[in-house]
Amino acid sequence: MIKEDKVLVLDVFNRFDLEIQAGRSGIKREIRVSDIKRPGIELAGFWKHFAPERVNLLGRTELSFLRSLENDLLKDRIDEYVEYNPITIIVARGEKIPSYLLERAEQKGIPLLSTNISTTRFSSMLLNYLEEKLAPIKVIHGVLVDIYGIGVLIRGQSGIGKSETAIELVKRGHRLVADDIIEIKKVGELSLTGTAPANARYFLEMRGIGIINVKTLFGAGAVKHDSPINLTVKLEKWQEGKEYERLGLDNNKAEIMGLKIDAITIPVKPGRNLALVLEVAAMNYRMKTMGYNAAVDFTENINQR
Incomplete structure (x- = not known):
């Protein structure tokens, strides 16, 4: 007999004392995989292998890239991003989140969370937590x-x-x-x-x-x-x-x-x-x-x- 635990976005929110910035309606979404996705190449326009079922983690690199885009292109990339409906988006390092991303996440019910922990450290902490909780x-x-x-x-x-x-x-x-x-x-x-x-x-x-x-x-x-x-x-x-x-x-x-x-x-x-x-x-x-x-x-x- 093999079974698996389940993890809700709410569990991650509580475990790491995160702040919710948008998409509160999706806080009880179920996370089924332990892998974490940093969607840098996707935000640059390559979506072929994007995995929306993974927790998405945005750090300084991804947000610096978004801030460098022209406003119209920025909106296009964010629109395309949220249409894939990622399970949740977590912003690390306390980085400022583009207002349009906050708006679209709220509309789609995508829980958008934030932490002041550095991206690399938080990625390691979250991966260890999900590996332990979701292990068969x-x-x-x-x-x-x-x-x-x-x-x-x-x-x-x-x-x-x-x-x-x-x-x-x-x-x-x-x-x-x-x-x-x-x-x-x-x-x-x-x-x-x-x-x-x-x-x-x-x-x-x-x-x-x-x-x-x-x-x-x-x-x-x-x-x-x-x-x-x-x-x-x-x-x-x-x-x-x-x-x-x-x-x-x-x-x-x-x-x-x-x-x-x-x-x-x-x-x-x-x-x-x-x-x-x-x-x-x-x-x-x-x-x-x-x-x-x-x-x-x-x-x-x-x-x-």
Whole structure:
């Protein structure tokens, strides 16, 4: 299941404490893409690739160009601009807005906002905000824990021991992010972040006991609102005769929302301390990211001898 948040122009207005200069009637327009458009080349007359669904940001460069135009040409360019009906226009640096642009934006109901923040800085701030808010979300079943700062996604069949392992990890000083239902958000094209739905946050189900509140039982330090997903662990019942990884030379991956995440499979059988195994897995992952691979080192030592 994949869903997306929605962002209104009103949300941007409130988030960045903007001023509304015209087009108040369109303040509840819905922004659907995170990209930002600075329409410099379009105002110069080239409209072929203009994207009105993007937030339009005008800075000193664009407004200086508009002010340099003859009055009739200025009106023609602004008329053409507003006919494309951009989702919203934001003017940065507190630049003076041409009165004709204010007039036409008001007529078309295009929210025209302004900020005193510099164009480049505001563009970066707004892009980060929209990327985070509009990132696609996938809901999956599993448990997400933070182990030594590494986000570990535990998956496996129902009843395999995911929640019990999470509680044991919490007792060992690590933090629970989500149990059972995890909302995974793809931020940009490089990373995944997981959290729990608001109505299930910090709750965990233990068979035979029921629902417990981890934050209430173990304190605020035992939980975490969200975490990047760095490593996926699949728990499965130990199958006699099946070959499991012994050296750790294979670089297995699991694909989530088009991104490949490091993955390992851990066989489960009575008496095995899964919390300890996951701690070691997280520390080993961290060492690999720092450039050290114990399996490679061990193999090289054997070859040298």
